[in-house]
Amino acid sequence: xxxKKLSGVIPPVGTPLTPEGNVDxxxxxxxxxxxxxxGCHGLFANGSMSGFAFLTDEEQVRAIETVVEVAGxxxxxxxxIGEMSTSRAVKRAKEIAALGVSHLTLLSxxxxxxxxxxxxxxxxxxxxxxxxxxxxxxxPVLTKNPIYPETIAELxxxxxxxxxxxxxxxxxxxxxxxxxxxxxxxxFSVLTGSEFLIVVGLQMGVDGCVGGIHxxxxxxxxxxxxxxxxxxxxxxxxHQRTLTEIWQVFTYGNVWGxxxxxxxxxxxxxxxxxxxxxxxxxxxxxxxxxxxxxxxLAPAISQF
Numbered sequence: 001x002x003x004k005k006l007s008g009v010i011p012p013v014g015t016p017l018t019p020e021g022n023v024d025x026x027x028x029x030x031x032x033x034x035x036x037x038x039g040c041h042g043l044f045a046n047g048s049m050s051g052f053a054f055l056t057d058e059e060q061v062r063a064i065e066t067v068v069e070v071a072g073x074x075x076x077x078x079x080x081i082g083e084m085s086t087s088r089a090v091k092r093a094k095e096i097a098a099l100g101v102s103h104l105t106l107l108s109x110x111x112x113x114x115x116x117x118x119x120x121x122x123x124x125x126x127x128x129x130x131x132x133x134x135x136x137x138x139x140p141v142l143t144k145n146p147i148y149p150e151t152i153a154e155l156x157x158x159x160x161x162x163x164x165x166x167x168x169x170x171x172x173x174x175x176x177x178x179x180x181x182x183x184x185x186x187x188f189s190v191l192t193g194s195e196f197l198i199v200v201g202l203q204m205g206v207d208g209c210v211g212g213i214h215x216x217x218x219x220x221x222x223x224x225x226x227x228x229x230x231x232x233x234x235x236x237x238x239h240q241r242t243l244t245e246i247w248q249v250f251t252y253g254n255v256w257g258x259x260x261x262x263x264x265x266x267x268x269x270x271x272x273x274x275x276x277x278x279x280x281x282x283x284x285x286x287x288x289x290x291x292x293x294x295x296x297l298a299p300a301i302s303q304f
Contacts, residue, residue, distance in 0.1 A: 003133045006076060006103070006164045006189040007207040008041025009221045011214035012049040014259070015063045016269030023055075023062045027269030031215065032070040034268060038218035039226075041208065042076040043067050044105060044166075046096075048142065049212035049259075052082055054274025057092070061099065068100045076102040078135055082143075084110050086122050090129045097130040105135040105166065108145035116151045120158075127159045134161050139168040139193065149178040156188055166210050168193030172200065179205045195247050199240045202228045213247045216262045217297055220246065246296055249289050253279035261289045266301055 013035065016027030032043060045067035046052045046060050055063065064079045071077045079101040083089035086109075093104055108114065109122055127134045136155065140146035146169060155162045167175055167190060175192070182188050183205070192201035195211035198221070202209075214221045224239035252258030256272070257279035263269050273279070281289065293301060 003102070003163060004076070005187065005207065006042060006078075006135070006191065008209075009039075009214060009218065009225050010042035010044050010076070010078065010191065010208060010210045011035050011040055011218055011221070012044040012047035012080075012210055012212055013063075013067055014212075014215045014263070014272045015046075015050045015055065015059075016263070017051075017271045017274060019271070021054075021059075021274050023059050023066065024269055024271070025062070025066050028063060028066045029070050030268050031263070032067050034266075035214070035218045036070065036075065039222040040075065040214070040218050041222075041225075042078065043071055044078045044080065044210055045101070046080040047078075047105065047137075047210075048080075048082075048139065049215065050080065051272065051274055051277075052080055054277065057095075061095065064096060064099050064101060078103040078105045080105040080107065080137065081126075082107040082110055084112070086125050089122070089126050093126050093130050097132050101132070103133045103135050103163070104130060105137050107137045107139060108143040108147055110143055110145075114145045116148055119145065119147055119151055120154060123155055123162070124159055127161055132161065133163040134159070135191075136162065136165040137168070137193075138165060141168070149174065149181050152178060153181040156182065156185065163187060164189035164191060164207075166191045166193050167206075170194045170197060172197070172204070175201065175206070176204060195243055198224060198243070199228065199233075199236050202236070211243075212259075213243060213250070215259070216249065216266065216293070217243065217246050220296070242296055246292060249292055252285045252289055253281050257281045257285070258289055261286055262293060265290050265293050266297070 016024035
């Protein structure tokens, strides 16, 4: 399976919601276009920041279809799957593969603790069920099931359509080992999922980044990546500091409250968190979120 190598800034697209908790299609279109207009190199639908865990199966499909429609084939669209068993995941993979996405992104199975041999079987069985490139998604904090670098290398050797990993483990030793093991594999991408480690990750050899904060400031992330690619490390580091400062909006309202307020302030949507995670901010907290955005994103705020 030959496919263009994933690289650059690929935001996990949030899912704007109606008051009833259904997909706000108009809001999702605005958000996806905001990212494309900023120059993002791909979109990741139905990921962690998309709130897949509080969407019904039908709403997950609606969100993915909307992102595919907005992308219009201009950039890759990765679609995420987070499930608890092989049977459930294979069923979802077949459904999502039919929506026109370019890649499937697979979290480790949720809830039960898994051994590495279980993960190899899980990912291999899903990959065998669809004819799409597969991106592994290592997020041990949320899944409790880390994918070891050696396991990723084994899967890459045995299943050709494993083409990338989104690595959200912030342990740089783990990242270094992963990069060493996959070094020289020109068809495989390593994408960092840590907004704090983009410059460090690029210096170590990652191909790009996938971070939730890119929903709010995609142009900053793109400017960082482009500065690094042209060899302007000082500018890349400056954008990294800006990203880290903007990330502070996630410290309000258990991530979701600050995230929603940021999207409201940008004029994109009113809601992006499902119950029971809706977390209203106080007026003081709202003002602090607005101040962060006004300081760094004034042009973006005025565009909607």
